[in-house]
Amino acid sequence: MAIQTTSLDSKLARLDEKANEYDSRANTEARVKQARVDLKELNRALNKLETVLSEFEQQVGILTEVFGKAIPSEVISTRKKVQSLVDYSQDDIVNIIDNDAQTLSAHVDDVRD
Numbered sequence: 001m002a003i004q005t006t007s008l009d010s011k012l013a014r015l016d017e018k019a020n021e022y023d024s025r026a027n028t029e030a031r032v033k034q035a036r037v038d039l040k041e042l043n044r045a046l047n048k049l050e051t052v053l054s055e056f057e058q059q060v061g062i063l064t065e066v067f068g069k070a071i072p073s074e075v076i077s078t079r080k081k082v083q084s085l086v087d088y089s090q091d092d093i094v095n096i097i098d099n100d101a102q103t104l105s106a107h108v109d110d111v112r113d
Contacts, residue, residue, distance in 0.1 A: 042093065050086045053079070 057079070064071055 039093070046086055046088065049082065053082050053086060056082075 060071060060075060060079075
């Protein structure tokens with residue numbers, strides 16, 4: 001009877017291990033799907049922000065030319081902040097994912113703010 005119990009315990013342990021591997025794969029697949037969705041959303045947000053920044057810079061250029069005054073420091077600092085959000089390369093985004101220090105959805109929130 002001890003041999004049958006040991007054999008059953010061994011089979012149960014293998015089944016449990018396979019179930020854990022399946023759960024891990026399923027979790028990984030779900031994370032990959034979510035990362036793809038987040039990347040698409042991040043790219044849309046960055047493209048929109050880049051368009052707005054371009055329009056903003058055109059307006060600033062027109063206003064400074066019309067009024068002949070220097071650009072206020074608040075405008076310069078805001079432009080730099082926005083530019084720093086837009087200037088992410090694909091490698092930077094991959095590093096964000098790899099380091100997992102900041103989730104993509106959190107970065108999307110930063111861009112939107």
